[in-house]
Amino acid sequence: DASLEAVEAILNILIEISRLDTGRLEPDITSFPLADIFERLKVEFAPLAREKAELELRVVATRAWVCTDRRLLRRVLQNLLANAIKYTPRGKVLLGVRRHGSELTIEICDTGPGIPKSKRAVIFKEFERLEETAASVRGLGLGLSIVERIGKVLGHQVDLRSVPSKGSIFSVRLPRAAPGVVESAPVSVPAGRIAGLTVLCIDNERSVLDGMRVMLSGWGCKVMTAQNAAEAVDRLQPGHAPPDIILADYHLDSGTGLDAVAAVRAAKRSHTPVIVISADHTPEVQREIRKHGHAFLRKPLKAAALRALMHQLTAQRPVAAE
Numbered sequence: 001d002a003s004l005e006a007v008e009a010i011l012n013i014l015i016e017i018s019r020l021d022t023g024r025l026e027p028d029i030t031s032f033p034l035a036d037i038f039e040r041l042k043v044e045f046a047p048l049a050r051e052k053a054e055l056e057l058r059v060v061a062t063r064a065w066v067c068t069d070r071r072l073l074r075r076v077l078q079n080l081l082a083n084a085i086k087y088t089p090r091g092k093v094l095l096g097v098r099r100h101g102s103e104l105t106i107e108i109c110d111t112g113p114g115i116p117k118s119k120r121a122v123i124f125k126e127f128e129r130l131e132e133t134a135a136s137v138r139g140l141g142l143g144l145s146i147v148e149r150i151g152k153v154l155g156h157q158v159d160l161r162s163v164p165s166k167g168s169i170f171s172v173r174l175p176r177a178a179p180g181v182v183e184s185a186p187v188s189v190p191a192g193r194i195a196g197l198t199v200l201c202i203d204n205e206r207s208v209l210d211g212m213r214v215m216l217s218g219w220g221c222k223v224m225t226a227q228n229a230a231e232a233v234d235r236l237q238p239g240h241a242p243p244d245i246i247l248a249d250y251h252l253d254s255g256t257g258l259d260a261v262a263a264v265r266a267a268k269r270s271h272t273p274v275i276v277i278s279a280d281h282t283p284e285v286q287r288e289i290r291k292h293g294h295a296f297l298r299k300p301l302k303a304a305a306l307r308a309l310m311h312q313l314t315a316q317r318p319v320a321a322e
């Protein structure tokens, strides 16, 4: 039954989105030839492209190797190719790759209607579709929101360039791997390994704290949040053990995350491990973080990297039972 199938498809996508958001979808990072995915996509999308008499689909051969999650990358490219073919009435859709030092950019180019500058942010939101295309082409408006979420989980930058009425280029930037070795990178730490940890998050932005709470509790952690040093000390109940780990933003509204961490450590007379998370990677900030012996992660935060580092910094200590 077609309508039931459609409902099931929507549910599956929404489940996938929530798994991505809560970090329950575990990336499986390996090195593999990009051609593996390109070849499959070529076969998979040939019929859709053939339905359009005036459209040519070209997949450029590549010998590059990449380091990423095979299934999730394929999902990203499927969504981008499906869009390019769906929304381009005639001309060409091209899937290709460019090198940038240690990185690669996969590009999906089309000669479709293009996307006005004012709409480029909105189309990545769920259920958003452009009026120009919504009437003639079926869709839920979920494809690009999945692309964006997977990009965040994997730490791959997704970009869009477009000239209205000429076409669009969606691109995905990811690490290149040395050809020849198929290996499982040990970076993937299952959420279960950090379940039960008590985590203190310090960030001046409420929305960031809310996001961290959702993600970390999804991994089974107990979460406390604070917007500044005073609040952080306030969260610590007398007689209770200190948190197992502190995640601190560097720039707070008053003072820095390092001040807040120092206040917490002093109050608890403990040496709780610390990860400083910041968009600021100027040498001065880096030096100061290192001077205090803290670990550092860049914003935007990669869930897999955070989990791996949290595990590494807390692995020696006994993890409290649920």
Ligand SMILES: Nc1ncnc2c1ncn2[C@@H]1O[C@H](COP(=O)(O)OP(=O)(O)OP(=O)(O)O)[C@@H](O)[C@H]1O
Residues within 6 Å of the ligand: 079, 083, 084, 087, 088, 110, 112, 113, 114, 115, 123, 124, 128, 129, 130, 131, 133, 134, 138, 139, 140, 141, 142, 143, 144, 145, 168
């Ligand atoms: N290559 C493109 N050219 C022109 N417009 C595009 C292109 N890709 C996406 N869009 C616009 O962005 C909107 C959102 O895309 P998205 O993939 O999120 O949803 P969808 O294709 O409408 O539905 P779904 O992917 O869930 O089937 C599309 O409806 C379309 O208006």
Ligand SMILES: [Mg+2]
Residues within 6 Å of the ligand: 079, 082, 083, 139, 141, 142, 143, 144
């Ligand atoms: Mg789509």
